[in-house]
Amino acid sequence: MKTLVVFPQRELLYAASTLGGEVAALVFSQREAEAVSGKVHKILLAEVDPRLPDAAAEVVAGAAAGYDLVLMPSTKNAKTIGGMAAQKLGAEFLTDVLSMRAEGGVLTAERYVFGNKAVAAVQVSLPAVVTVAPGRFQGEPPAVQSSVERLAAAPTSRLRIVAVEEKPRGAVRLEEAEIIVSVGRGFKKKEDIQMAFELAKALGGQVGCSRPIAADLKWLPEEHWVGLSGKKVKPKLYLAIGISGQPQHIAGILDSRIIAAINNDPSAPIFQNADYGVVEDLYKIVPILINKISKLKGQ
Amino acid sequence: MATSIFINYDNQNGMKIAVLIKTALDTGQLRVRDTVVVEETPLKISDIDRNAIEEAVKLKGQDKAYGVTALKWGPLQKKIQEAENVLREALAMGLDEAYLVADEKLLNASHLATAKAIAAVVKKVGADLVLAGEATVDNYTGQIPARVAAELGWPAVTYVRELRVEGGRVVARRDLEDHVEVVEAPLPAVVSVTREINQPRIPTLLAIRAAMKKPINRLTLADLGLSVEPKISAAYKPLAIQRKKVVIKDGTPEEKAEKLIQHLRQEGVI
Numbered sequence: 395m396k397t398l399v400v401f402p403q404r405e406l407l408y409a410a411s412t413l414g415g416e417v418a419a420l421v422f423s424q425r426e427a428e429a430v431s432g433k434v435h436k437i438l439l440a441e442v443d444p445r446l447p448d449a450a451a452e453v454v455a456g457a458a459a460g461y462d463l464v465l466m467p468s469t470k471n472a473k474t475i476g477g478m479a480a481q482k483l484g485a486e487f488l489t490d491v492l493s494m495r496a497e498g499g500v501l502t503a504e505r506y507v508f509g510n511k512a513v514a515a516v517q518v519s520l521p522a523v524v525t526v527a528p529g530r531f532q533g534e535p536p537a538v539q540s541s542v543e544r545l546a547a548a549p550t551s552r553l554r555i556v557a558v559e560e561k562p563r564g565a566v567r568l569e570e571a572e573i574i575v576s577v578g579r580g581f582k583k584k585e586d587i588q589m590a591f592e593l594a595k596a597l598g599g600q601v602g603c604s605r606p607i608a609a610d611l612k613w614l615p616e617e618h619w620v621g622l623s624g625k626k627v628k629p630k631l632y633l634a635i636g637i638s639g640q641p642q643h644i645a646g647i648l649d650s651r652i653i654a655a656i657n658n659d660p661s662a663p664i665f666q667n668a669d670y671g672v673v674e675d676l677y678k679i680v681p682i683l684i685n686k687i688s689k690l691k692g693q
Numbered sequence: 694m695a696t697s698i699f700i701n702y703d704n705q706n707g708m709k710i711a712v713l714i715k716t717a718l719d720t721g722q723l724r725v726r727d728t729v730v731v732e733e734t735p736l737k738i739s740d741i742d743r744n745a746i747e748e749a750v751k752l753k754g755q756d757k758a759y760g761v762t763a764l765k766w767g768p769l770q771k772k773i774q775e776a777e778n779v780l781r782e783a784l785a786m787g788l789d790e791a792y793l794v795a796d797e798k799l800l801n802a803s804h805l806a807t808a809k810a811i812a813a814v815v816k817k818v819g820a821d822l823v824l825a826g827e828a829t830v831d832n833y834t835g836q837i838p839a840r841v842a843a844e845l846g847w848p849a850v851t852y853v854r855e856l857r858v859e860g861g862r863v864v865a866r867r868d869l870e871d872h873v874e875v876v877e878a879p880l881p882a883v884v885s886v887t888r889e890i891n892q893p894r895i896p897t898l899l900a901i902r903a904a905m906k907k908p909i910n911r912l913t914l915a916d917l918g919l920s921v922e923p924k925i926s927a928a929y930k931p932l933a934i935q936r937k938k939v940v941i942k943d944g945t946p947e948e949k950a951e952k953l954i955q956h957l958r959q960e961g962v963i
Contacts, residue, residue, distance in 0.1 A: 445874070447839070448848050470835075470869050474851045477839025481808055486925045489834040508831055509720035512729045512929045516802065519924040552848040556864070557875040573962070597963060609889060622833065623888065631962040641721055652962050653936060654953065660942060669937040670956045678946040686954055687963065 395496055398461040400454055401444070401472055402430045406465050407535035409526050410434075413463070413496050417535070420457050422450075427542060433535045437542045446551035447471060451478030456547050458483055461521060463501065468525040476523045486518040490527040496520065509622065510645035528569070529628065529649075566600055566617045568625045573599025573633070574650075576620055578643075579606050580636015580657060580676050584613040589680045590635060596687040602627065604637050621646035636676045639664025656680070707754020708858070708880070711820035712746050713811060713837060714760045714783050714791075715739035715829040716776040729929040731766055736775040738782055741826030743893035744886050749824050750787035751891070752858055759818045760784065760791035763810045767800040777909055784904035785896035791907070792818070796914045798921055806921035808840035813917040815845060822863070823883040827852050835885070842883035850878050854889040 395415030399406045402419040407430070410417040418436035421427045422444040427437050440453045454475055458464050464479065466472040468490045480487035492513070494503035499520050505527070507514045568574060575594040577587050587601075594601045601618055608619035620627055622642040628649035635656045637643060644667050647653060655668040658675045665671040672679060717739040724733040749758040760783040764776050773795050780791040794810045815823055823842075828835035835851070842849035854873075855866040863882050867874040868889065896904070914920060941952050957963045 447851070448842075451839075451843065470852050470867075473835050474839045474849055477804075477836035478843040478849060480836070481805065481840040481843035484805060486803065486805060487834070487836050487840075489836065506932070507833070507929060508718060508723055508729065509833075510932065511720055511723055512725075512931050514802075514927045514929050516925065516927040552878055553850065554877045555874055556877055559873045559875070561872055623827075631957065631960075648932070648934060652957070652960050654957065656953075660940070665940055666938065667934070667936055669939065669960075670953060671938070671940040672949050672953050673940060673942040674946055674949050679950050682946055682950040683954070686950055690954070690963075 395463070396461045397463045397465055398438075398458055399434065400464060400466045400475070401469075402426070402434070403467065404535065405528065405531045406467060406526060407433050408533040409494070409531035410465050411535045412531070412533075413494070418461070420454065431540045432537055434540055435538055437540050438545055439542060440545045441548050443551070444475075445471065445555060446553050447474040447478060448553060449549045449551035450475045451482065452549040453545065453547055454479040455482040457545060458521065463496065463520060464523040466523070466525045468527055472525055476525055480523040483521060483523070485521050485523055487523040488516055488518065489525045491524055492527050492530050494524065506645075506648070509641045510648050511641070561617070562615055568600055568602055568618070568620065568627050571600040571627065571629050573597045573631045574602045574620070574627055574629045575599055575633045575635065576602035576604065576637060577607055577614075577635055578604040578637030581607075584611070586677075587613060589684065592684050593633075593680060593687070596684055596691060597631075598691075599629070599631070604640070604643050634664055634668070635680065637664055638662045639667055707756035708752070708821040709756050709819055710749045710753050710758040710822045710824060711761050711815045711818055712742070712749045712758060712783070712788060713823065713825035713841070714742045714746070714762045714780065715826070715831070716762055716764060716766070716772070716779045717829050717831040718766060720831055723931070725931045729931055731929065732768055732771075734766075736766065736772060736779060738779045739826055739829040739831070741828065741830070741886070741888055742783075743786070744888055744890050745824040745826050746783050746786045746788060747891045747893040748856060748886055750894070752822070752856075757789040758787070759820065760788045761811055761814045761818075762792070763794040763799055763807045764796075765799060765807065767797075769795060769797055769800065773911070780909050781901075781904050782896070784907040784909075785901045786894055787900070789907065791909045792912060793909055794912045794914070794917070798914055798923070801923045802925045802927040803921065803923045804834070804836055804840060806923060808837055808844050809919055809921065810914060810917060811837065812841050812844035813919055814912065815841065817917070821881045822858070823847075823881075825883070825885045827885045827887050838883050838885035845881070845883070847881050847883050848878040849883045849885070850876060851885045852887055853884050854887045856884060856886070856890065
């Protein structure tokens with residue numbers, strides 16, 4: 395088994411090591427090469443801007459010759475590069491895999507499909523390209539001797555990056571939050587969301603929201619948006635307040651340990667996807683919860 | 694850039710656009726037994742593709758916009774009918790013509806084969822621009838636009854939330870994880886869009902009627918001169934999420950709050 399890790403980081407290197415055999419890393423800067431030294435057998439250093447998917451894909455496809463598997467993170471640019479490289483290689487491409495094993499030239503992997511309502515067990519013949527879902531491969535890659543090889547290929551891109559605008563970023567790291575209080579259309583005014591922030595503060599958690607709150611009403615920045623096209627979260631407690639529970643939202647909270655929901659509509663689909671549901675007007679119960687939980691925590 | 698000015702490629706002539714449309718499994722109506730019964734699950738348009746169609750209708754000017762679908766889910770005869778209904782919707786939104794690649798050999802999970810079929814249709818219609826949704830609602834891999842671009846040898850501009858076409862190039866705002874990237878690429882190009890790019894129109898009754906007369910061209914792999922070897926197989930197991938579904942509906946708000954807190958403390962999460 396020979397695995398090439400592109401954009402190496404700990405989870406990917408560990409995932410690669412679980413497959414056995416030789417692990418190489420493809421990096422795009424000297425700094426990255428140093429960071430990965432001692433963790434892979436071979437380091438391939440390419441002189442190309444990895445933000446340019448067409449050029450990066452050409453490098454990846456070239457470097458992948460002789461490897462059974464190309465492993466990448468599940469970022470948007472990596473998926474773009476992976477798709478292009480896979481087509482050039484005549485290989486299949488699996489994204490966001492949860493688990494994988496390789497045997498006899500076949501990779502078997504699992505991934506969520508159908509709005510995260512099913513798990514697909516997929517078998518592809520090697521060579522293949524794979525991106526790994528975050529948080530699924532926790533461990534340390536073994537220490538090994540690394541050799542470095544500079545790649546000569548320096549393809550040009552037809553894309554030109556004109557500007558990069560940082561997204562306004564608060565202190566919100568929903569992917570890492572242990573407790574999330576999430577708000578939906580049940581909140582009638584933007585100002586009312588303040589209640590959720592107070593409850594989150596009392597619980598020591600962060601505030602998330604459903605799609606309409608971020609994308610349509612723009613009451614909260616997109617970094618709060620939980621769901622299939624927002625953040626996928628895995629807190630120990632997800633408290634959904636005034637959220638009806640559309641499939642796209644549920645898809646983002648599947649890995650939560652406990653889901654609790656408050657909604658005044660007893661037929662809201664969120665109750666079918668929650669451990670604990672309270673049928674109540676959020677405007678009545680949330681202030682009570684803030685009060686009680688603040689007292690509890692104060693003890 | 695709150696508003697955009699749309700300038701047609703090659704001035705008043707517009708440009709040929711191919712819109713990739715996935716006739717996706719309706720994940721709201723999955724038929725489930727021991728496994729997901731794909732054959733019995735109805736098809737619908739992949740939601741984000743509506744945004745791609747809307748963008749195409751706005752950009753096409755005097756030229757034509759084509760819907761392109763490769764049918765992925767079987768059984769073939771039954772699903773062709775459903776796929777044609779989905780394509781009628783797309784035509785009602787303003788596309789001029791649709792191509793449906795329906796072939797037994799495409800009824801598997803191979804994205805390699807799907808991208809080859811789609812690229813062949815794009816060449817056949819002579820499109821200058823391919824528009825697609827950022828990902829499809831059933832599989833959500835987002836790889837087809839990138840693959841089609843590689844197959845055609847065109848640049849791929851993915852996850853676009855704002856698009857302009859001017860002077861033979863696209864200028865796009867890409868919505869990435871931590872930042873927005875403004876990029877330029879020459880035409881021909883493949884662009885995948887997010888839901889934020891526009892508000893898809895709801896077709897009028899008149900448009901729906903007019904769509905009945907627009908052509909849906911059915912093709913096989915042989916028609917496109919392609920043969921494919923699937924290198925992939927997949928089995929779909931419904932995800933057994935066992936939530937406790939304890940619903941607290943009796944008592945005063947005070948009592949309900951107390952009960953909820955008790956449960957959450959017992960679980961050790963607060």
